[in-house]
Amino acid sequence: MTSSRRLSTVILPVHRWNDGGRALWTRAEELGFHAAYTYDHLAWRTFRDGPWFGAVPTLTAAACATERLRLGTLVTSPNFRHPVTLAKDLISLDDVSGGRVTLGIGAGGNGFDATTLLRRGEEPWTPRERADHFDEFVPLLDQLLREPSVTHEGRFYAANEARNIPGCVQRPRLPFAVAATGPRGLELAARYGQAWVTTGDPKLYEAGTPEQSVAALRGQISRLGEAGEAVGRDVSDLDKILLTGFTPDRPLQSLDAFVDFAGTHFALGFTEIVLHWPIPDSDFAADGAVFERIATEALSQLG
Template structure:
């Protein structure tokens, strides 16, 4: 089992930098931040840009992997995103993970225009991932789809990680799961919404992925906190990780405790988990 932590991009860097350094010191395998213009859970809070935040995090760490949780087509074009990915992959010396999903929430309409239907969102995601894959592996890309276009998209020098940075694909539906199986190095889920037994919903999604993969191997990341904040106590964290392991997940992700509100908790619990629980569960 590998362990990840999400640090929301809400802090001034003087406050955020020690958290990113501490995540590495505590032994987390990967650290993430949200890729939104605005997140509905903290719509009235300060919010900073994802790529500058991860670039700064790369400069104050040396081993921990860094990722977007998750990037979507809501406000990004594959070619401009490619430039950011190439820079971040280089600055981090090959530690970047690109989480990718269809997109939703306030970002869907904040730049204007109508919200897309679920089918249209997956259509757009398919184009987004297909073109991003081409741009990160091929120089001089001509592409014309319904949602995205490039004309001789130049993308030198290529990624540090070859053939490109890993995609960790957020997917629940049949089409997006097939897309994850085709392009992903990993699959990430927050579970099913509106179900009484969250873990039963996660198990169902995992079985759907099994059917799509047909024996192919894929790392599986579970966002633990959608089933209740995992760092509410050390015991809660250990129980959540155990249940994730039973369902075949290779990686789990929790959130850095905030002072109050969403993901409100104690950094003392985080320290206890990192010192006692994670080393034992990793073993």
């Protein structure tokens, strides 16, 4: 993955493919976005009682409907995924897309993904347990996507001669964009990532200021650098992705507001800013015309 200033979008999987869904992905390509991602959840927050489609089938359909647009998840997690079956899906998706897939991957959270598969009496993983699973999940997935046959017996996951032939179109494997803010996740990003993803500091979303958010992001980037030093990697070559919508800023209010926001965050060291495709009557409501102007005009105004 190359470092530059890029704009991408995330299209939540809430639309029937033949009733508006396909049109969003093709429009994302027409607008010139670098990539279009989708969430990989079983259900999510306020959208739980409405349509919500699977990430991998959605991305496969998008791969068939587009030609240049990069595609990916923001993000997949171990909450309901297993490295062996996920690797098979990713290799297939990378093949269908002609090598246009990026895997956004994180440790997961407390939402419906963490509870839907629980048996009666079971408790969801604690933050430490999620980090423990993530520590094993990422290296095993890396190996599965690189090697034709993998055998692994770990604390949480097993793979018995798991075959992944012919492997990814992208060599040695498709890129990982690792979402992390804590020390263990940042070390995984530095060791295995081609990109790092953050949404900022969630504690600042409702009561913080944009200035506080910028300071928090600067601190995250600094800690990413420290994690890189610890594993012997210069993370200046690591793409840095900001998924917007979770900071105190309101960058989609106008083109000027976004240009100011993007200029500030690119200056911090981010190489890619991701905007949620507007969804009426939701936390991601925005003026569609402003959104399209941002997609087509913002980068040129940044110089």
